[in-house]
Amino acid sequence: MGSPKAALEWHGSTLLRRVTGIVDRAVDGPVVVVRAPGQELPPLAAGVEVVDDAREGRGPLQGLAAGLAALEGRAGAAYVSSTDVPLVHPAFVRAVAAALDGDVDVALPMVHGYPQPLAATYRVALRPLVDELLAADRLRPAFLFERCRVRRLDEAALLADRRLAAADPELLSVINVNEPADLEAARARPAPAVTVVRFGALRRLPGPARATVQAATLGAAATTAGLELGEHVVAAINGDRIARDPELPLAAGDKVALLAADAGG
Amino acid sequence: MSPAGPDTLGSAALREAPLIPGGYQGGALVVDAATGACERLGLPEQVLRDYLGGVGLATWLMHRLAPPGVDPLAPAAPLAFVFSPLVGTPLTTSAKFAVVAKSPLTGMLNDALASSHFAIAGKLTGHDAIVVRGAAAEPSVLVIDAGGVRIEPAGELWGLPAAEAEARLRERLGPAWRIAAIGPAGERLVRYATISHDGRHAGRGGLGAVLGAKRVKAVAVRASSGRVPLADPAAVQAAARDLRSRSFGPATAKYRELGTLANLLAFNELSTLPTRNFTAASFAAAPQLAAENLAELRLRARSSCASCTIGCEHIYDVKGGGSVRVEYENVFALGPLCGVSDPDDVLAASARCDELGLDTISTGGTIAWAMECAERGLVDAPWLRFGDGEALLRAIGEIGSRTGLGDLLADGSRRAAERVGGGSAAFAPHVKGLELPGYEPRTLQAMALGLAVNARGADHNRSGAYEADFSDELDRLAGGEAHVHAAIATEDRAAVMDSLILCKFLRRAFAEPFAEWAVLLRAVTGWDVTAAELERTARRIVLAKRLFNLREGWTRADDWLPQRFLEEPLEVASGRTAALSPERLRAMIGRYYEARGLDDDGVPRPEPLQELGLA
Numbered sequence A: 001m002g003s004p005k006a007a008l009e010w011h012g013s014t015l016l017r018r019v020t021g022i023v024d025r026a027v028d029g030p031v032v033v034v035r036a037p038g039q040e041l042p043p044l045a046a047g048v049e050v051v052d053d054a055r056e057g058r059g060p061l062q063g064l065a066a067g068l069a070a071l072e073g074r075a076g077a078a079y080v081s082s083t084d085v086p087l088v089h090p091a092f093v094r095a096v097a098a099a100l101d102g103d104v105d106v107a108l109p110m111v112h113g114y115p116q117p118l119a120a121t122y123r124v125a126l127r128p129l130v131d132e133l134l135a136a137d138r139l140r141p142a143f144l145f146e147r148c149r150v151r152r153l154d155e156a157a158l159l160a161d162r163r164l165a166a167a168d169p170e171l172l173s174v175i176n177v178n179e180p181a182d183l184e185a186a187r188a189r190p191a192p193a194v195t196v197v198r199f200g201a202l203r204r205l206p207g208p209a210r211a212t213v214q215a216a217t218l219g220a221a222a223t224t225a226g227l228e229l230g231e232h233v234v235a236a237i238n239g240d241r242i243a244r245d246p247e248l249p250l251a252a253g254d255k256v257a258l259l260a261a262d263a264g265g
Numbered sequence B: 001m002s003p004a005g006p007d008t009l010g011s012a013a014l015r016e017a018p019l020i021p022g023g024y025q026g027g028a029l030v031v032d033a034a035t036g037a038c039e040r041l042g043l044p045e046q047v048l049r050d051y052l053g054g055v056g057l058a059t060w061l062m063h064r065l066a067p068p069g070v071d072p073l074a075p076a077a078p079l080a081f082v083f084s085p086l087v088g089t090p091l092t093t094s095a096k097f098a099v100v101a102k103s104p105l106t107g108m109l110n111d112a113l114a115s116s117h118f119a120i121a122g123k124l125t126g127h128d129a130i131v132v133r134g135a136a137a138e139p140s141v142l143v144i145d146a147g148g149v150r151i152e153p154a155g156e157l158w159g160l161p162a163a164e165a166e167a168r169l170r171e172r173l174g175p176a177w178r179i180a181a182i183g184p185a186g187e188r189l190v191r192y193a194t195i196s197h198d199g200r201h202a203g204r205g206g207l208g209a210v211l212g213a214k215r216v217k218a219v220a221v222r223a224s225s226g227r228v229p230l231a232d233p234a235a236v237q238a239a240a241r242d243l244r245s246r247s248f249g250p251a252t253a254k255y256r257e258l259g260t261l262a263n264l265l266a267f268n269e270l271s272t273l274p275t276r277n278f279t280a281a282s283f284a285a286a287p288q289l290a291a292e293n294l295a296e297l298r299l300r301a302r303s304s305c306a307s308c309t310i311g312c313e314h315i316y317d318v319k320g321g322g323s324v325r326v327e328y329e330n331v332f333a334l335g336p337l338c339g340v341s342d343p344d345d346v347l348a349a350s351a352r353c354d355e356l357g358l359d360t361i362s363t364g365g366t367i368a369w370a371m372e373c374a375e376r377g378l379v380d381a382p383w384l385r386f387g388d389g390e391a392l393l394r395a396i397g398e399i400g401s402r403t404g405l406g407d408l409l410a411d412g413s414r415r416a417a418e419r420v421g422g423g424s425a426a427f428a429p430h431v432k433g434l435e436l437p438g439y440e441p442r443t444l445q446a447m448a449l450g451l452a453v454n455a456r457g458a459d460h461n462r463s464g465a466y467e468a469d470f471s472d473e474l475d476r477l478a479g480g481e482a483h484v485h486a487a488i489a490t491e492d493r494a495a496v497m498d499s500l501i502l503c504k505f506l507r508r509a510f511a512e513p514f515a516e517w518a519v520l521l522r523a524v525t526g527w528d529v530t531a532a533e534l535e536r537t538a539r540r541i542v543l544a545k546r547l548f549n550l551r552e553g554w555t556r557a558d559d560w561l562p563q564r565f566l567e568e569p570l571e572v573a574s575g576r577t578a579a580l581s582p583e584r585l586r587a588m589i590g591r592y593y594e595a596r597g598l599d600d601d602g603v604p605r606p607e608p609l610q611e612l613g614l615a
Helices: A015-026 A060-071 A090-098 A124-135 A141-147 A155-159 A162-167 A180-188 A200-204 A218-224 B045-051 B054-065 B117-123 B162-173 B207-213 B233-247 B250-257 B260-269 B291-298 B328-334 B343-356 B360-376 B389-401 B412-420 B445-453 B481-500 B504-509 B513-525 B531-551 B563-567 B582-596 B606-611
Strands: A032-035 A049-052 A077-081 A106-111 A119-123 A150-154 A193-198 A210-214 A233-237 A255-260 B027-032 B038-042 B079-082 B096-102 B109-115 B129-133 B140-145 B148-153 B177-182 B195-197 B200-202 B216-222 B299-303 B313-317 B323-326
Touching (some): A015 A077, A060 A124, A090 A106, A090 A119, A106 A155, A155 A162, A193 A200, A193 A218, A200 B250, A200 B260, A210 A218, A218 A255, A255 B260, B038 B054, B054 B481, B079 B207, B109 B117, B109 B195, B109 B200, B117 B177, B117 B216, B129 B216, B162 B195, B177 B207, B195 B207, B207 B216, B233 B504, B250 B504, B260 B291, B260 B328, B291 B313, B291 B343, B323 B343, B328 B343, B328 B360, B343 B360, B343 B389, B360 B412, B481 B504, B481 B513, B513 B531, B531 B582
Parallel strands (some): A032 A049, B027 B129, B140 B216
Antiparallel strands (some): A077 A119, A193 A210, B027 B038, B079 B129, B096 B109, B140 B148, B177 B195
């Protein structure tokens, strides 16, 4: 690609900022980035943790081991994502995370004809097994899947989740960018279509109170409504957490509520 | 101070020679409603400095004047109108007073604030507080000015709405008089009756019933021509100019432009709008009741409290004539909480509550509970159904007159559930007997803690932890350590604001609140008060309230939420589940106790009592 994937730009965000932000929106626990030892990363949101691979260049299982180790004692399972999936949607992450129940150790999407080990959920307790495979130089995820209980999620199974079916019916969440042409194709796609709604006194500003716009970040969505996030204006995405970070990534179908910061009283 | 020894609260200070700092009158007037006899209780400077005024000073007065275990509706139970050091100054929003008594609804300390010229006139009678004890032999009014106190019969006012009684009494006494009155609900001892002046209510906890039990229809006050001295008048004027300019800014825009009803549609979006007795947190018909839509159709006028530059009051037309002050809380409680979506019905219900003198939150909460009981077949009232505006109005009327089902509902949802049984206590929407305001605890988990532990009961004015829930400081669905700190911080800020007294709608105008409040208090009183001292004052007031409740029988079980909130998760629009488990709530309460210096049973440990002068 000519430059680290993490720093590639997509509609105003780096891929790393976007993917970590989308995953953070979808899970309750911490978000951990695994990097090559000493790798320089683009800026991350506050609270995102960074750990190093023990050894560089040994593939996804090495990163998986570092990530699972960082989560031991704090989470029972981890959704694992590569950094090069600009179209990943929170509904996809939630659906794959929810598919990991007590009967299995891995929830593995089978999408577009391939298993997607870097868009899957793993039980944190798999870490010793992953270490064992690494020690034996068995570096492919398939070796892990041979040794644990895997729930394979085909497209029909994934799209049975009504929220995912509505948000990402083509399962573009797993489309990654490996070549310059992939990146160009991804950039050719418009930013996500989101609905922006102004509430309360903000509704009295000029322009429609509700509009569908294309915006990949919260800041971009606020700008389309003539507002700047800050001391007096905050936002809620899909009626969930309150945010004022303009870099927070948006996904297709999001509803952004722009609110006076002094809700209540 | 031991929980059993209220008279020790500041008793040493009482023996000191009185010194009157700026902003104060130096004493409380204690009136016997039976005889008209009165006495002046000196308020030494240290007491005033330790408790400030308003809710803080009222707490001190209740420790001293309320007999332990007193029935709130008995003649011996005191009710106090308490002013504050800032009343009468040009500081915006300072014309406020606290009304305080042991609540007939909760059996615990209850304070309610109102804003009006009654505060200024009351203080200029020459007293920092007016306390009423005893009970008159017949319906009466208390008439108080600098010349003294007299009791006048008020048989012709009995049965009138408070506003009408106020108008008639003013005709009789003259326009200089300011009058706080009760409506028919207070006369009939509805346990959530209000006291009102100029259409604004000291609303929560049934203070109107306390006055009604004393057969006092109204208290009339007239200001003397004098003024309360200020330590540094020029500094007060400068602070007033600065605060006034800040009150025009974006920090108060919401209140000015749409009023608190602006909350309704936003709360609906955030799944925090209690609906159908808390069985849901969003209401499909919310847009019909939203300020964004109603204001264009119904707004008759905007208005301000006395000495206020914010202008939050929004007065809407009521179908069929008349008007009503609209706030989020009355629309939430009489609308979504009861499943009622027709704005005509909701505004009419709100106006009816005003006429009768009923707290709209407790009225709506109790009726919503009864609607659920009726639908479950637990009460014999087939006419009472969620969404039925006519039924809502009928229920309000029956409560005000204590007729039919109203006699049960007039005692509030806790007592009614105890009588109805059938598991209805699990969904009776109260804490300590006080019905919940319009903040869904499962989706506002800092607020959930605030509601559970607050001395007054389920309350959004003494615990404003929702401020943190509605910020990006924490995840409002995942209560934990940050939520505990937020609940404590907002409770402390409220304790000082409610004692100074300043309107909480100004809260976002203060960047460093304790430091800025200390500057105001220094200018008024001349004290060398600091932010750190006011932070201690806040803790003292919070613990003093808890001590009063302990004395009156509070136990740890009272710091809890109704079962519904702990067993029935909600789903928010994003798909996330909002669940507040008993374990999570217990853990937050435990951390709150620890941080407040309480033991595992919620009783203050000796160290904080010693530190704060409460030992």
